[in-house]
Amino acid sequence: MIDLPKYPTQHGYMTEKVQRDYITAAIAQGLLPEDAHRMPEILSLTAPGDRAQPMQFWQLYSLLGQEPLVRIVQDFYQRVFADEDWFTSVFARVGDVTHHINTQASMWIDVMGGGPYYHGAEFRLSFHHTHNAMQLMTDRGAERWSQLMLAALDASAPLLAEDPRLRISLNTFLTHFMGKYAAEFAFEHRSVFGETNPPFLRKINLRRMSEAAIEALSEAEISAALRARGVDVSRYQGKADLVNKALML
Ligand code: HEM
Numbered sequence: 001m002i003d004l005p006k007y008p009t010q011h012g013y014m015t016e017k018v019q020r021d022y023i024t025a026a027i028a029q030g031l032l033p034e035d036a037h038r039m040p041e042i043l044s045l046t047a048p049g050d051r052a053q054p055m056q057f058w059q060l061y062s063l064l065g066q067e068p069l070v071r072i073v074q075d076f077y078q079r080v081f082a083d084e085d086w087f088t089s090v091f092a093r094v095g096d097v098t099h100h101i102n103t104q105a106s107m108w109i110d111v112m113g114g115g116p117y118y119h120g121a122e123f124r125l126s127f128h129h130t131h132n133a134m135q136l137m138t139d140r141g142a143e144r145w146s147q148l149m150l151a152a153l154d155a156s157a158p159l160l161a162e163d164p165r166l167r168i169s170l171n172t173f174l175t176h177f178m179g180k181y182a183a184e185f186a187f188e189h190r191s192v193f194g195e196t197n198p199p200f201l202r203k204i205n206l207r208r209m210s211e212a213a214i215e216a217l218s219e220a221e222i223s224a225a226l227r228a229r230g231v232d233v234s235r236y237q238g239k240a241d242l243v244n245k246a247l248m249l
Pocket residue numbers: 090091094103104107108124125128129132133136137138141142143145146173174177178181
């Protein structure tokens with residue numbers, strides 16, 4: 001069965017670059033298979049109908065549409081503008097609460113499959129953080145930003161109640177961008193948003209696969225497929241060992 005989006009999706013200015021960056025990082029962490037850059041179900045802007053499969057954050061729009069995303073961003077900036085002066089003033093210098101809701105929501109919608117809303121893309125995002133937000137791109141600023149976003153997400157739980165993957169992929173999105181900024185601005189990266197995407201596991205029959213095809217699987221996928229065959233995977237250390245065991249089945 002083909003999965004259809006609940007809301008019609010479209011690439012934005014940022015989607016493809018963010019997909020490439022996130023997929024590369026996720027492969028390195030063993031969360032996505034090595035051929036994920038070419039897997040249509042990963043690249044798709046439509047969330048898999050099968051809830052046993054994680055969805056990617058660029059598929060959020062297909063399930064949510066604009067409104068819940070804008071609501072979460074609104075909630076966040078209400079908190080930002082009600083915060084302490086050292087934090088709020090940096091935002092207030094740039095624009096009022098409506099300005100920030102508009103820019104942040106357009107970036108989310110652009111990345112999440114809603115279409116071209118955030119012109120200027122990565123360059124614009126980086127420019128604003130480097131030039132206007134610099135003072136807060138620190139451990140203390142990141143901690144406060146994250147706490148307020150976490151509070152906004154928790155308060156928005158009813159908007160995300162339909163599918164547990166919604167909150168998890170929002171957490172994954174935020175953690176991905178926070179990780180980038182932590183590296184770029186040299187602050188400590190503490191992911192506070194909660195559970196992020198689990199490994200993507202395909203249904204696999206190792207005995208029907210060539211050595212090259214097994215090697216292209218992620219470590220997590222090989223482990224899961226071996227476990228499904230009753231193998232005690234704790235006896236095998238690292239991907240090469242797991243591949244060898246899979247070839248001996
Ligand atoms: C250390 C954490 C962060 C801090 C302190 C921070 C702070 C700020 C500030 C002060 C601005 C206003 C600057 C301006 O618009 O010129 C801003 C803009 C923005 N931030 Fe962040 N930010 C953080 C993390 C993030 C993350 C994780 C994302 C994405 C998920 C993000 C997305 C944006 C966007 C889309 C804008 C609007 C820029 C524009 O006007 O085009 N920020 N941020």
